[in-house]
Amino acid sequence: MSGEARDKRAPEPMARIERTFSGNAGLQIEEPLLFEVGRTEISGVDLPEPSNDKPRFGGLERQGEIGLPGLTEPEAMRHYVRLSQKNYAIDMGTYPLGSCTMKHNPRLNEKMARLPGFADIHPLQPQSSVQGALELMAMLADWLCEMTGMASVALSPKAGAHGELCGMTAIRAAHEAKGVKRSVVLVPESAHGTNPATAALLGYDVKAFPAREDGTVSVDAVREAMSDDVAGIMLTNPNTCGLFERDIVEIAEAVHEKGAYFYCDGANFNAIVGKVRPGDLGIDCMHINLHKTFSTPHGGGGPGSGPVVFSKALAPFAPVPFVERQGDACRLVETGEAAGDATPFGRLTAFHGQMGMFVRALAYMLSHGADGMRQASEDAVLNANYLRAGLSDLMSQPFGDQPCMHEVLFDDSFLKDTDITTHDLAKALIDEGYHPMTVYFPLVAHGAMLIEPTESESRAALDGFIAVMRDLAQSAQGGDVARFRDAPRYAPRRRLDETRAAREPVLRWRDGNVRQDDAAE
Amino acid sequence: MSDMKFSKDHEYVRMEGDVAVVGITNFAQKQLGDIVFVELPETGRTLAKGDEAAVVDSVKAAAEVYAPIGGEVVEVNGELNKNPALVNEDAEGGAWFFKLKVANMDELAELMDAGAYTAFAEGTA
Numbered sequence A: 001m002s003g004e005a006r007d008k009r010a011p012e013p014m015a016r017i018e019r020t021f022s023g024n025a026g027l028q029i030e031e032p033l034l035f036e037v038g039r040t041e042i043s044g045v046d047l048p049e050p051s052n053d054k055p056r057f058g059g060l061e062r063q064g065e066i067g068l069p070g071l072t073e074p075e076a077m078r079h080y081v082r083l084s085q086k087n088y089a090i091d092m093g094t095y096p097l098g099s100c101t102m103k104h105n106p107r108l109n110e111k112m113a114r115l116p117g118f119a120d121i122h123p124l125q126p127q128s129s130v131q132g133a134l135e136l137m138a139m140l141a142d143w144l145c146e147m148t149g150m151a152s153v154a155l156s157p158k159a160g161a162h163g164e165l166c167g168m169t170a171i172r173a174a175h176e177a178k179g180v181k182r183s184v185v186l187v188p189e190s191a192h193g194t195n196p197a198t199a200a201l202l203g204y205d206v207k208a209f210p211a212r213e214d215g216t217v218s219v220d221a222v223r224e225a226m227s228d229d230v231a232g233i234m235l236t237n238p239n240t241c242g243l244f245e246r247d248i249v250e251i252a253e254a255v256h257e258k259g260a261y262f263y264c265d266g267a268n269f270n271a272i273v274g275k276v277r278p279g280d281l282g283i284d285c286m287h288i289n290l291h292k293t294f295s296t297p298h299g300g301g302g303p304g305s306g307p308v309v310f311s312k313a314l315a316p317f318a319p320v321p322f323v324e325r326q327g328d329a330c331r332l333v334e335t336g337e338a339a340g341d342a343t344p345f346g347r348l349t350a351f352h353g354q355m356g357m358f359v360r361a362l363a364y365m366l367s368h369g370a371d372g373m374r375q376a377s378e379d380a381v382l383n384a385n386y387l388r389a390g391l392s393d394l395m396s397q398p399f400g401d402q403p404c405m406h407e408v409l410f411d412d413s414f415l416k417d418t419d420i421t422t423h424d425l426a427k428a429l430i431d432e433g434y435h436p437m438t439v440y441f442p443l444v445a446h447g448a449m450l451i452e453p454t455e456s457e458s459r460a461a462l463d464g465f466i467a468v469m470r471d472l473a474q475s476a477q478g479g480d481v482a483r484f485r486d487a488p489r490y491a492p493r494r495r496l497d498e499t500r501a502a503r504e505p506v507l508r509w510r511d512g513n514v515r516q517d518d519a520a521e
Numbered sequence B: 001m002s003d004m005k006f007s008k009d010h011e012y013v014r015m016e017g018d019v020a021v022v023g024i025t026n027f028a029q030k031q032l033g034d035i036v037f038v039e040l041p042e043t044g045r046t047l048a049k050g051d052e053a054a055v056v057d058s059v060k061a062a063a064e065v066y067a068p069i070g071g072e073v074v075e076v077n078g079e080l081n082k083n084p085a086l087v088n089e090d091a092e093g094g095a096w097f098f099k100l101k102v103a104n105m106d107e108l109a110e111l112m113d114a115g116a117y118t119a120f121a122e123g124t125a
Helices: A003-007 A013-019 A073-086 A107-113 A131-148 A160-177 A194-201 A219-225 A248-257 A266-271 A355-391 A422-431 A459-477 A481-485 A498-503 A516-520 B026-032 B086-090 B105-110 B114-124
Strands: A152-154 A184-188 A205-209 A230-236 A261-265 A285-287 A308-310 A322-326 A329-333 A408-410 A449-451 B004-006 B011-016 B019-024 B035-039 B052-058 B062-066 B071-076 B098-102
Touching (some): A107 A355, A131 A152, A131 A308, A131 A322, A131 A329, A152 A322, A160 A194, A160 A230, A160 A261, A160 A266, A160 A285, A160 A308, A194 A205, A194 A230, A205 A219, A219 A248, A248 A261, A266 A285, A355 A408, A355 A459, A422 A449, A422 A481, A459 A481, A498 B035, B004 B114, B035 B086, B098 B105
Parallel strands (some): A184 A205, A230 A261, A261 A285
Antiparallel strands (some): A152 A308, A285 A308, A408 A449, B004 B011, B011 B019, B035 B052, B052 B062, B071 B098
16 A cells, blocks of 8 residues: 555544534534433423323332433434434445345335235234235245255244244254253354354253364264264354355264254355255254345344244144145144144244244245245355455465355454454444454454355445455555554544443443543543 | 463463462463453362363453363452453463362373463464
């Protein structure tokens, strides 16, 4: 990076911000908390004085003021709109967050999800009045079973980790039905942190095992770790290093030989939709993040949704409720007694799951079709490899330069002796107008940077990202420490003091608990 | 520091009579970054070698601290609850985690000396 090019950069706008009277910079409004916008002694709406009816709370009525700020509708509206403008979203630019599949959310999905027959119904309505919604759930279930090659699906889990709990609970139920007690779950070191957490929550001892040198799990390591006390294995495929577990069929066999089950973390399903059916790999259950693989990622329109597909062996233990077709009609099976030969392990949620997400996911599937979804997976993998090819000469990969799946993993060895960390580089990326990639995960790579462009990005967008990353890498290697240490310079907030935030957390707003030194920043 | 012994999980042991002073190494502290929370074992608990004894949270990660040697916890360093940053400042001195009354002195021999540990840590980095 030459000094000349540096000079072309915009002058420091932060200096100007400090000089304005209001603290605002142009139309970038400095946003106070709602409690600082409203006042507790005023009300945003005029209500008639309550009549002097005797309270019927049996002495439990509130004695003091509740202390909420009174806000008018425009005050509340402006607060949230201004906050949303400070946010970065998939609808604003490239969002290369690894392991999160931040793909575009087609507007068609939104249109479908807002149809009154899906949006304005209630879970306690008579089933005869929501046959269309039940039909949609049945159709979604069919598509999910078809593309995974599995026997059944539980739609109710609310997101990935909840899906893990669902799948692992079914595995526990299957062992209990056989009258055996097993206490260990195998998890490779590269796993998502939720995997060991799920196993531990269910009372299992987690046994971690390392990957081999190329970043994948070897069947020998699994065989060595297996015993009659192992209930199951939790494996992500493609794994968190963006690599396909090529021994997966042999791993499944090794697990099944010992009477254990195979849970697959489906967070990375976007790499293989339409290419590989998890059921054919010997997987017994897997969650599918509808809100990643089938659009609508974080902030893209709705909450999470993590249906779990089950193999024949585990299908009888799948939770209620589920949709059953009866001739032309559909029925939501709500209790274990009504489930026929199946022995559901119970219920995970009050109702049937995230209806809005079911609609969006099915809209995505139907509008793409089987060929379109396969192409999306291929393009996601192609895009990740395009980034890898564009960056591999400047950045370092922990397991060597080999083809990746839908995401590419770099480590920080290319920053060695620069005094610049992965953290610094991520912050500098914000100044360049990009949301940072996933950093420091997976833990198996030192100073990891996990980049997942998804199929949504055009070649031009990828070229833009590559150019910025190359400039940053060269700048770091050229010793321009200030560009990184001071970053982000152009964001609404500069670098946060994460250490103090963790050591002295302020979790509740109280009048006056904004410290003087914070207010001055 | 030559009297210290080290584990592969980056704990150190410093012997004071038959009591082992246990903490995490300076290398481990540097790898973790700013430490924000330390969870210590209960006094009186008996730990086998390799048992999970404590937890360290940093801004980057949470890590378990394993007992590098078996024994009964006779004292914990309460100062770390109040000031976890001490681990960053003085990992191998004032920021010890707990003291163990060692059950089996032979286990000490299985640990690395300073030279072997430095070589091991450099290979890890």
